[in-house]
Amino acid sequence: MNCQLCQKELDAYCEGRSPADTRTQVETHLGVCKKCAESFKLQTLAERIIKKEKELLPNPFLQTRIMAQIENLEAVRNRAIPTYMQVLRPAIMATSLAAAIFFGVMMGSYYKPAGRGTTIPIELALIDDAAIESVDILSNE
Amino acid sequence: MTDSEIIGLILQGDRDKFRILVEKYQQMVFHTCMGFVHNRDDADDLTQDVLIQAYQSLHAFKGAASFSTWIYRIAINASLNKVRKSTGNHILQRLDILFGAGKEKEIALPLLDAENPENILIRQEHKDWVKKALDSLPEKQRTAIVLSNYDDLSQKEIAEIMDTTEGAVEALIQRAKSNLRKKLTSSHK
Numbered sequence: 001m002n003c004q005l006c007q008k009e010l011d012a013y014c015e016g017r018s019p020a021d022t023r024t025q026v027e028t029h030l031g032v033c034k035k036c037a038e039s040f041k042l043q044t045l046a047e048r049i050i051k052k053e054k055e056l057l058p059n060p061f062l063q064t065r066i067m068a069q070i071e072n073l074e075a076v077r078n079r080a081i082p083t084y085m086q087v088l089r090p091a092i093m094a095t096s097l098a099a100a101i102f103f104g105v106m107m108g109s110y111y112k113p114a115g116r117g118t119t120i121p122i123e124l125a126l127i128d129d130a131a132i133e134s135v136d137i138l139s140n141e
Numbered sequence: 142m143t144d145s146e147i148i149g150l151i152l153q154g155d156r157d158k159f160r161i162l163v164e165k166y167q168q169m170v171f172h173t174c175m176g177f178v179h180n181r182d183d184a185d186d187l188t189q190d191v192l193i194q195a196y197q198s199l200h201a202f203k204g205a206a207s208f209s210t211w212i213y214r215i216a217i218n219a220s221l222n223k224v225r226k227s228t229g230n231h232i233l234q235r236l237d238i239l240f241g242a243g244k245e246k247e248i249a250l251p252l253l254d255a256e257n258p259e260n261i262l263i264r265q266e267h268k269d270w271v272k273k274a275l276d277s278l279p280e281k282q283r284t285a286i287v288l289s290n291y292d293d294l295s296q297k298e299i300a301e302i303m304d305t306t307e308g309a310v311e312a313l314i315q316r317a318k319s320n321l322r323k324k325l326t327s328s329h330k
Contacts, residue, residue: 011318035326042325049271050290058171059185063163066192070156073197 001025006036014043144208148199159196166209167192169292170216176287177220179272187223191216206301213292213302217284224276274324282317289314 001009006029012018013026030037059065142161150158167188174187195215202211275283281303288299296310303310 007319007322010322039322039326043322045267046271046274046321046325047290049268053175053179054172054291056171056175056181056184058167058188062167062171062185062189063160066163066167066189066196067157067160069189069193070159070196073193074156 001029003029003033003036006030006033007039010036010040010043014040014047145204148202148208151196151199156196162195162208163192166212169209170212172291173213173216173287174220176275176291177217177224177283179268179275183223187216187219191219194219210298210302213288217288217302221280221284271325274321277324278317278320282313282320285310285313286317286321 006026009018009022009026013023018026030040144162147158147161151162170191171184171188174184174191175181178184178187191212195212198215202208275286278286284303285299288294288302289296294302296307296314299310300307
């Protein structure tokens, strides 16, 4: 038996499904081939670990937790909104929105820029900003 | 009472009957999830999520496949989604390593010098190393090996769950075992 054949038969050998003569050949090969022997040990160890994981049981309170969560889901689902509210609520929201838009447009249409509250004094009205004032105005002579 | 009869009663409003289904299938779902996540707490949470999802989707169960097949599919999808999410986190960790932010902790593999593998004490390093090897398998191979090794299902049952042929399942399991062996041997060098 060579390594390739041994690797092929290893699964059946580990599971006890190998015929007697194949089993003997595998065992003989494992006794002389270090690489296949190592592979066999690793595979057996992996199978033991998987077996340990399989032996674990779920949390004993899992069923209670699941049923409690289902009760919560049903309670939320059953908190039904009355039929008249199912119609009234969207109607109220739509009406409020329309009223807000209408009110905004009305406010906008009545807007006028703010006018001046006081009349301009005559002295200021006569000032010609474009002209250069004579300095004599400022002297006391 | 058959599963179909129980489901009929639940859909009519007797939700307490779901307790019977939970009792019947929770261990099966737990083992399936355990095969993917290898952690008891995560498997418990996943089992809860799967059974709640099953309850919420009961109206969609048409009865074309058996209820157990249907539940297995939900469990596998939920487990694979969970694994994909955690793989995303691992990818970020690997990017950190690539850009030098951290060094990946090498798992020190034990020396298997005991002659009889039954005598080797199972340590956390062994479990991490087997978990890594299983996680490295492609999804279909991993699903097939989990259903075969953790749930002890026949190839026919696995084929029904995976919606494929028995021949394809046999090939998947063979390839999975071969890949596992290579991974275990190479990581032990």
